[in-house]
Amino acid sequence: MHRSFNSNDCAALVVQSTLIYRLPGSPVVEKKGRFSRLDDPGAFEGFIVSDFEGNHLYGFYEGASGEEFAAIEPPVVISKSEYCDMANEFIHYLQDHSIDKAILSRVKQVDFTSNLPTFFAKLVEKYPNAFCYYFESPSLGTWIGATPETLVKIEAGRGATMSLAGTKPVADTTDWGVKEMHEQQLVTDFIRRQLIETCKHVHESEREELIAGPVKHLVHYFTFEITASVRWELIRKLHPTPAVSGFPREKALECIAGFEAHDRKFYAGIIGLTGLNSTRLFVNLRSAQLLQDQLYLYVGGGFTQQSDPIAEWDETENKAKTLLNLID
């Protein structure tokens, strides 16, 4: 139910945001409070969310109130044929600018009149290994997601991360193709380089498969040792990894900004918990924004110079099923 406020109402009301999340293997946490812009995330303890590029970080202050209302615009939604035209140009751009990989995303719009807490409860049950969350905020809007991708986990000086990329439907038992292995290897190589510069005792697993609901991915798992003082230096170096930006990163970011019709907002940004003793941050994938009974699902995929636009479209459709499959 949406009610409208006038400015006197807003001044008089104690407007609070709702935040609900579930770390893999932990109980659901529910809080009321206020989101505020963070200048120094290193000094903050608690839940944070950032825009895609990590430039605008917001911290959640439990118990606080007084968040300002912001006018939130729906994102631009494109059709399949518009996407395919864009994807063709995108591939040419990668070829002309010697970019190995860049992620093209889009927004899928569906009606959503279900109850949000009930929908969230289904995500929690269906995806025990995902970081599941939703928040309803007067200034940031309403977002929900179930992401399989850890950005960084740090506890007592021990860290872990992953290089997640390459996608197939979960039921596809054919071998992984050269394209998927190549796009995932670019992420692995990038992450390894960042870790070696900042951390000690970096260990890398063999390549494995990670199942994330309707899709599966390739992954290498990393572990390392890190001192608390360089936590945010590492996070800044890693994010956005080539899993959501591309490689080389700066060129890929420029390409994405030039092509994508929508603003990514919080999609593919940083989300989770930060603190001196424990940091559990994720990449905000398989996420959606709810606005006036419409759910806007943000989905993307890694393009290389060899990509096929229809196959990439299908991949975004499959990723969207993470949330769509659970809507009544």
Ligand SMILES: C=C(O[C@@H]1C=C(C(=O)O)C=C[C@H]1O)C(=O)O
């Ligand atoms: C960009 C997304 O996912 C990322 C891109 C992948 C790919 O290109 O294959 C796979 C996993 C994620 O790192 C998304 O879910 O929107």
